[in-house]
Amino acid sequence: MLQMITWLNKNFSSLQPTRAIIMRALRHLRPADRKKLFSEDIPEMRTAEGRWFEAIVYEMILDLSLQTDLILSVVARGADGPEKVRRAQLGQNGLFYSNIGDIKVRGNGQDLAEVDLMLVDHTGALTFGEIITSPADLKEFEAEIHYKKQLLGYLYGQPTVPFLLISSVDISRTAVVRRLLREPDNVLLTTPACEDLKALIRPRDLKRSPPRRIRHEKLISIPEIAPRRPFDYKKLHDERLQSIIAAVTSSKGVGELGTPDEIPPIVKKVLFGGLYPSAVRMLDARYPIRIKGKTYDPDAIQKQFSKVVLAVNIPEYRPIIYLRTRDKKEYLKMVPSRAGGFKFESRRTPHMAGFFLWLESVRPSLGAELTRELLDAFPAVHVPPAPAAGEP
Structure with missing residues (x-):
């Protein structure tokens, strides 16, 4: 299973990204994004550059795949994805394409994870890759990689899921990467810097219309790698929900939370339900809501x-x-405040299609007592301290 990533680790540097590869990668960018590659707006330029670099690495892997039988297939992405994609909806489970060809893993319609690169080796085992252009992208990166390994391992019945980290900057000395590389199924591949790659093209090159799709003997599509085991994320979610409620309301209480059990550890968020008016009153009295x-x-x-x-x-x-x-089709996300209770963090809109639909489907089901027991059990939130004597 590790032969393919070992081969890539040894041979990746033998293929330098040429002007031809870099120009071919432009086909994966929308015209508006291609223009932003030389934008004076730095955040816009960096975003476009990141997507372009992902496409460059993908094109390099396609070329390298022809040099070895260890790479059985490369999963299509970007411009090689389908012209029409399935919009997120409740009940969707498995791998899907986004509207721009990104590879998503969905559970009950919600995007659980996105992978930048996906390969199948000569044994039929799946390998995934993440492509980055800045060491600043490493916040929470380690936990995300381990989660994706768990998720793909569960879906495809793989005890080991090899991982490729491809970077345009040297991140080998960062603590996160050093820890990841201690695991034998992870490999770091490094390319020339984005600035060096961009030096191979000129703004006028972006005016050309690159071919959208190509034929490649090792390209496969997501439907060709269907999960190998039944995957009902909503069922797993509800099992985890019930296990949390059972732990919180049992005599052992919060101490049981996090104890290993038979439920696969791939549910990252549990929606307990909507609050009845009595629970809202309890929430206000015990864990006040503050917005701006x-x-x-x-x-x-x-x-x-x-x-x-x-x-x-x-x-x-x-x-x-x-x-x-x-008055608006949106949810305000409230998170624990250091001062106690909850504070506003961000908005959730229909743009987050699957998760928004899931929130819309939630109905009131929690009374005051269970809501209080749950919140009291979670150490991340606390009751605000009572005002000192004499304070208003």
Whole structure:
């Protein structure tokens, strides 16, 4: 299973990205993104550069795959993905393409993970790759890689899921990468810097219309690598939900949270359900909601929000409150505040299609007592301290 990544580790540097490869990679970028490669707006330019670099690596791997039988297939992405894709919807489980050809793993329609590169070796085993252009991208990276290994390992019945980390900068000395490389099924591949690659083209080259799709003997599509075991993410989610409630309400209490069990560890977020009015009142009294400095009482919450959903992130068991606004099609994501209770962090809109649909499907199911037990059990949130005597 490790023969392919060992071969790539040895031979990747033998293929230098040529102008032909770099020009071919432009076919994966939309015209607007191609223009941004030389934009004076640095954030825009870096984003376009990142997508372009992913495409360059993909084209390099396609060329390298013809040099060895150890690479059985390369999973199509970008411009080689299908022209029409399935929009996210509840009940979707497995691998899907996004509207720009990214490879997504969905559970009940929600995007659980995205992989930049996917290969199949000569034994039929799956390998995935992540492609980065900056060491700043490494925050939470290690946990993400281990989660993707668990997820793909579960879907494809692989005890080991090899991983390729491809970078345009030397990140071999960073603590995260050093830890990852201690694992025998991980490999780091390095290319010339993006600036050096970009020096091989000129802005006028971007005006050409590159071919959209190519024929390649080793290209396969996502439907050709269907998961090898049944995958019902909603069922796994509900099993995890019930296990958390059982632990919190049992005599052993919160101590049971995180104890290994038979449920596959691939559920990262549990949606407990919507709060009944009694639970909203308890929430306000015990764990107040603050949005941009303003504390909302139960009447204000009921007036401005049509739904209050309680969730928790795993494995840190960090609770989250989602508030469905009445005047806009969006949810406000509320996270634990250092001062106690919950504070506003960000918005969740229909752009996050699968997860938004899941939130929309949630109905009230939690009363005050169970909501309090759950929140009291999660150490990431706490009750605000009582005002000192004499304070207003």
